[in-house]
Amino acid sequence: MGLDLPFLFDTLRQLLAALPVTLALFVLSISFGAVLALGLTAMRLSGIGILDRLARAYVFVFRGSPLLIQMFFVYYGLAQFPAVRHGPLWPVLRDPFACAVIALALCTAGYATEIFRGAILAIPHQQVEAARAAGMSGWLLLRRMILPIGLRQALPAYSTELILMVKSTSLASVITVIEVSGVAQHIIAQTYRTMEVFLCAAMIYLVVNFTIARLVALLEHALTPHLRGQPLSVIAAAAAVPVERAALH
Amino acid sequence: MDALAQFGFGANGWGKLLLAGASVTLAVTLASLAIGALLGSVVAAAKLSTRLSLRVAGDLYTTVFRGVPELLVIYLFYFGGSSVLTSLGRLFGAEGFLGIPTFLAGALAVGIISAAYQAEVFRGAFQAIPRGQIEAARAVGMGPFLLFRRVIVPQVFRLALPGLGNVWQLSLKDSALISVTGLAELMRTAQVGAGSTHDYFGFYIAGAVLYLAMTAVSNRVFDAAETRAGRGLRRTATPA
Numbered sequence: 211m212g213l214d215l216p217f218l219f220d221t222l223r224q225l226l227a228a229l230p231v232t233l234a235l236f237v238l239s240i241s242f243g244a245v246l247a248l249g250l251t252a253m254r255l256s257g258i259g260i261l262d263r264l265a266r267a268y269v270f271v272f273r274g275s276p277l278l279i280q281m282f283f284v285y286y287g288l289a290q291f292p293a294v295r296h297g298p299l300w301p302v303l304r305d306p307f308a309c310a311v312i313a314l315a316l317c318t319a320g321y322a323t324e325i326f327r328g329a330i331l332a333i334p335h336q337q338v339e340a341a342r343a344a345g346m347s348g349w350l351l352l353r354r355m356i357l358p359i360g361l362r363q364a365l366p367a368y369s370t371e372l373i374l375m376v377k378s379t380s381l382a383s384v385i386t387v388i389e390v391s392g393v394a395q396h397i398i399a400q401t402y403r404t405m406e407v408f409l410c411a412a413m414i415y416l417v418v419n420f421t422i423a424r425l426v427a428l429l430e431h432a433l434t435p436h437l438r439g440q441p442l443s444v445i446a447a448a449a450a451v452p453v454e455r456a457a458l459h
Numbered sequence: 460m461d462a463l464a465q466f467g468f469g470a471n472g473w474g475k476l477l478l479a480g481a482s483v484t485l486a487v488t489l490a491s492l493a494i495g496a497l498l499g500s501v502v503a504a505a506k507l508s509t510r511l512s513l514r515v516a517g518d519l520y521t522t523v524f525r526g527v528p529e530l531l532v533i534y535l536f537y538f539g540g541s542s543v544l545t546s547l548g549r550l551f552g553a554e555g556f557l558g559i560p561t562f563l564a565g566a567l568a569v570g571i572i573s574a575a576y577q578a579e580v581f582r583g584a585f586q587a588i589p590r591g592q593i594e595a596a597r598a599v600g601m602g603p604f605l606l607f608r609r610v611i612v613p614q615v616f617r618l619a620l621p622g623l624g625n626v627w628q629l630s631l632k633d634s635a636l637i638s639v640t641g642l643a644e645l646m647r648t649a650q651v652g653a654g655s656t657h658d659y660f661g662f663y664i665a666g667a668v669l670y671l672a673m674t675a676v677s678n679r680v681f682d683a684a685e686t687r688a689g690r691g692l693r694r695t696a697t698p699a
Contacts, residue, residue, distance in 0.1 A: 274628075274674040275667040276635035278646060283667070286659040373526065380528035384639065391530050404539035412527040419526045 217403065221410045224393055229414060231389040235307070235379040239314030240372065246315060247322035254327050265323065272320030278381055281313040285385045310382035314375065321371050329364035330356060362433045369426035373419045390414055465656065466665055473652045473662075480648030481669045487566050487644060488634045492627060494570025499577030506582050517578065524575035529568075529633045536568040537561070537640045565637030565644075573630045580622030584615040617688040624681035628674055635670070645669055 253265035272280065288294050288303055295304075302308045333356060341355045383392030394411040398404050431438075468474040505517035524532065540559035548557040588611065596606045638647035649666030653659040 270675075271667070271671065275670040276632040276646065278635045278638070279649065279663055279667050279670065282650065282653075282659070283663040286653065287663045288660070290657065290659045377526075377528040380530045381636075383530070391528055394531060395534055398534055398538050402538065402542050404535055404542060408531060408535045408539070411531055412523060415528060415531075416523065416526045 214406070217401075218406055218410060221397055221407055222414075224397065225390050225410055225414055228388055228390045228393040229418075231307075231387065232376075232379050232391075233418075235310055235314060235382055235387070235389060236376055238311045239318060239379070240375055242311065242315035243318035243322055243375075246319035247326055250319060250323040251326040251330065254323065255330060269320045269323050272317050273324075277313065277317045277378055278384065280317055281310060281381055281385055284313045284316075285309040306382070306385045306387050310379075310385060310387050314378060314382075317378070318371065318375050321374075322368065325364050325367045325371060326360065328367070329362075330360040332363050333359050358433075362430070365426055365430045365433070369423055372422050372426065376415065376419055376422065462661065465658065465661065473648075473656075473665075476648050476652065477645065477665060477669060480643060480645040481673065483562075483642065483644040484631070484634050484646075484670075485673065487562060487569065487637060487642070488627070488631050490562075490566035491568075491570035491573050491630050491634070494566060495573030495577045495626070495630070498571065498574035500581055502574055502578035503581035503585065506578060507585060521575045521578055524572050525579075529572055530636050530639070532572055533565065533568040533636055533639065536571075537564040540564050540567075561637065561640045561642035564640060565634065565642050569630050569633045569637065572633060573626055576626045576629060577623065580619050580626060581615060583622065584618035585611065587618050588614050617692075620681065620685050620688055624678070624685075627677060627681070631673060631677070632670070 250265045250268060253261040254269075256262060284303070285306060294300065302312075337355060337359065338351070341351050346354060379389060380391035382389055383395060386392075390411055394407050397407050401407070464472060466472060466474050466477070502517050502520050505513040506521070508514055508517070537559065540563075541557065544557040544559050545555075548554075592610055592614075593606065596610045601609065634644060635646040637644060638650060641647065643651075645666055649662045652665075653662035656662070
């Protein structure tokens with residue numbers, strides 16, 4: 211079997227046409243999910259028993275059950291009640307795209323909450339004490355110490371979550387949203403040329419994921435100047451000094 | 460119909476079917492974990508190899524199968540396996556479409572994804588074994604196989620347990636995606652029940668509850684296994 215280039219190009223073109231939907235699902239669900247996760251993290255760390263318990267339960271439910279069942283629940287499960295169908299939220303809940311975004315955001319919030327919580331707990335306590343000693347409190351402490359340091363520490367784990375979310379957007383195809391995987395499945399069902407279509411779709415996802423991983427790595431690099439080694443020229447200059455002295459003797 | 464009769468174990472109850480679905484979910488996840496362990500250790504060995512070609516192949520494997528949506532991998536095995544089977548069937552005179560068994564396709568697909576994650580877990584665990592132990596084993600005259608069996612395997616197993624717990628949870632949830640091929644596991648059973656009774660809400664809640672029960676129980680099992688595997692170990696982090 212030779213390489214059928216026209217078929218590959220045509221497949222790639224059809225798949226790329228659906229890429230904006232995949233990216234829109236990703237960006238919207240990540241944004242809503244991150245906001246929700248910040249709220250849940252605040253609840254988890256509030257020290258108020260009932261809020262803590264609620265956030266814990268949320269994380270348990272959304273990390274412990276498959277995203278597919280959450281998506282079906284939002285799309286089919288809620289629509290079963292007349293109160294929902296005649297309620298103010300119906301224009302949103304009858305739209306498969308909006309339902310996919312809601313399910314994805316709810317799910318990622320569960321994972322992101324644990325990542326944010328871990329990052330905030332990893333902030334050295336002395337730094338918070340020092341900030342308090344310098345008179346910072348409340349909002350200022352949050353804005354100047356906890357959020358910047360926490361965000362930086364959350365980045366490595368959060369980039370994994372971002373890549374998982376890119377992959378998760380493919381589940382939207384199961385509730386009739388036409389994104390990259392949905393188009394791939396459609397082409398496979400029509401042509402039965404599974405391998406070629408798989409390779410094209412895989413390439414698109416890999417490029418997206420690679421780009422996201424690189425962007426997060428760049429952001430991390432920009433946020434951690436203090437962890438970088440000194441420039442080579444400085445080290446070389448420092449190392450050169452004793453040699454010169456030794457040469458004088 | 461009230462909830463008790465609908466999800467109960469009576470003549471019209473869905474309880475039995477949902478539990479049967481849950482056991483298929485468990486079976487397919489166990490099968491994929493076993494496939495993933497075998498293949499994953501091979502991939503981990505490739506990634507740790509001194510030969511560049513093997514390292515590149517291993518890296519390619521883990522990058523592709525961790526970076527591509529699980530749903531696509533399942534389509535690849537289900538549709539791809541079926542078209543291979545169909546053309547084989549035509550060779551022997553069988554007409555029409557031959558589908559690959561959905562359990563097999565699902566276990567293979569989830570197993571191959573699981574292998575990519577397990578390979579990274581095994582690699583990390585292997586690298587956590589102090590070099591000195593391997594040198595010491597060589598110094599007392601152990602050959603590569605004995606060294607592998609006595610020094611590496613027992614420690615990799617202990618060090619890999621937390622990571623394997625994560626992979627198990629991932630696979631358990633990935634197995635829900637096999638429902639798209641029609642395998643009557645928990646997700647598919649919940650869908651069928653929802654469709655035939657029109658109680659979507661109730662069935663998806665029931666399905667989610669069963670998944671949560673499985674994840675909660677397997678968390679406990681892995682915690683116990685970790686405690687047991689680490690019983691001969693002094694903790695560095697316990698307060699004096």
